Amino acid sequence: MSSAPLKVAVTGAAGQIGYSLLFRLASGSLTGGRPIELRLLEITPALKALEGVVMELDDCAFPGLAGVEIGDDAEKIFDGVNLALLVGARPRGPGMERGDLLSANGAIFTAQGKALNAAAADDVRIGVTGNPANTNALIALKNAPDIPAERFSALTRLDHNRAISQLAAKTGAPVTDITKMTIWGNHSATQYPDLFHAEVAGRNAAEAVGDQDWLENTFIPTVAKRGAAIIEARGSSSAASAASATVDAARDWLYGSAEGDWVSMAVVSDGSYGVPEGLVSSFPVTTENGDWKIVQGLEIDDFSRARIDASTAELADERAAVTELGLI
Ligand SMILES: NC(=O)c1ccc[n+]([C@@H]2O[C@H](COP(=O)([O-])OP(=O)(O)OC[C@H]3O[C@@H](n4cnc5c(N)ncnc54)[C@H](O)[C@@H]3O)[C@@H](O)[C@H]2O)c1
Numbered sequence: 439m440s441s442a443p444l445k446v447a448v449t450g451a452a453g454q455i456g457y458s459l460l461f462r463l464a465s466g467s468l469t470g471g472r473p474i475e476l477r478l479l480e481i482t483p484a485l486k487a488l489e490g491v492v493m494e495l496d497d498c499a500f501p502g503l504a505g506v507e508i509g510d511d512a513e514k515i516f517d518g519v520n521l522a523l524l525v526g527a528r529p530r531g532p533g534m535e536r537g538d539l540l541s542a543n544g545a546i547f548t549a550q551g552k553a554l555n556a557a558a559a560d561d562v563r564i565g566v567t568g569n570p571a572n573t574n575a576l577i578a579l580k581n582a583p584d585i586p587a588e589r590f591s592a593l594t595r596l597d598h599n600r601a602i603s604q605l606a607a608k609t610g611a612p613v614t615d616i617t618k619m620t621i622w623g624n625h626s627a628t629q630y631p632d633l634f635h636a637e638v639a640g641r642n643a644a645e646a647v648g649d650q651d652w653l654e655n656t657f658i659p660t661v662a663k664r665g666a667a668i669i670e671a672r673g674s675s676s677a678a679s680a681a682s683a684t685v686d687a688a689r690d691w692l693y694g695s696a697e698g699d700w701v702s703m704a705v706v707s708d709g710s711y712g713v714p715e716g717l718v719s720s721f722p723v724t725t726e727n728g729d730w731k732i733v734q735g736l737e738i739d740d741f742s743r744a745r746i747d748a749s750t751a752e753l754a755d756e757r758a759a760v761t762e763l764g765l766i
């Protein structure tokens with residue numbers, strides 16, 4: 439593997455998630471020993487604040503941080519980047535659904551898709567965290583016709599990690615015993631965290647829990663509505679956990695998922711599991727050398743089918759809405 443610095447762009451770098459993410463990236467959580475060069479994009483009024491964040495990055499004297507460039511011109515910042523983490527977008531407030539952000543945030547992803555298309559490195563991978571993440575990723579990929587659609591993904595790793603944590607707490611198992619967790623569908627309240635294929639120390643998770651009422655009426659809504667619960671408690675949306683999940687997702691994508699396990703990523707559907715082709719929907723995937731593959735052959739019962747269908751129907755509605763807005 440190359441020891442040249444990995445060039446990583448982060449958008450919305452002066453925001454809440456950025457304030458946690460940049461320090462995780464610079465300290466080596468993503469690349470281990472490989473140096474990293476950060477390229478930070480912000481809107482013009484936020485550049486001064488971003489300068490302050492860069493002073494703090496300097497003050498950490500991170501040995502693996504090979505350089506930092508900041509700016510408000512997407513094409514300049516994306517020049518030659520190997521990884522782009524698209525975080526910059528407005529967060530929702532109390533009482534909003536993430537889909538309410540489509541018209542506010544959609545335009546950001548047309549412009550950034552075009553800029554990535556023009557300037558990124560040939561091997562670029564693009565992870566979208568900004569909400570509504572799945573449909574923003576769809577907008578970006580449609581506006582970047584020269585970049586293969588498989589290079590885009592949206593973040594459902596935070597939901598995946600939340601589901602692992604809830605299951606660990608219920609069963610008393612350590613999080614490291616929990617494998618094969620899946621989030622299906624949209625990063626929204628319709629998402630479907632699936633315990634029927636997950637395992638606790640090798641045992642089927644739904645059987646290990648043995649409590650359909652908990653699974654249906656506590657586990658699924660707790661995971662699906664966790665973002666809203668955090669907004670309610672903190673007054674602003676999740677940030678450190680979102681940054682941590684953004685790093686987890688990018689690390690596994692670039693360096694591979696663990697043997698015998700899989701991760702959740704929202705990727706462009708090839709029609710697997712009846713998810714309409716072309717939607718950016720969350721699936722169980724394995725990753726290797728920067729590529730992902732949807733895990734095939736899982737049996738989907740009626741309970742799971744209904745939930746996957748409901749979430750992908752919402753994604754189809756979002757696609758129709760951004761088509762109507764002329765964003766794709
Ligand atoms: N997918 C997930 O799991 C997940 C989790 C948490 C938050 N989010 C989403 O991530 C996004 C960022 O959250 P936050 O809490 O950091 O918000 P924030 O408001 O603190 O920061 C967003 C930053 O983006 C910047 N920005 C806006 N437009 C931009 C543009 N065109 N180019 C570059 N930067 C731009 C803003 O100036 C701001 O600094 C929100 O949309 C939020 O809903 C997603």
Ligand SMILES: O=C(O)C[C@H](O)C(=O)O
Pocket residue numbers: 529530536569596664665666668675676680
């Ligand atoms: O819920 C939100 O709006 C923020 C984020 O998507 C989350 O899941 O915490």
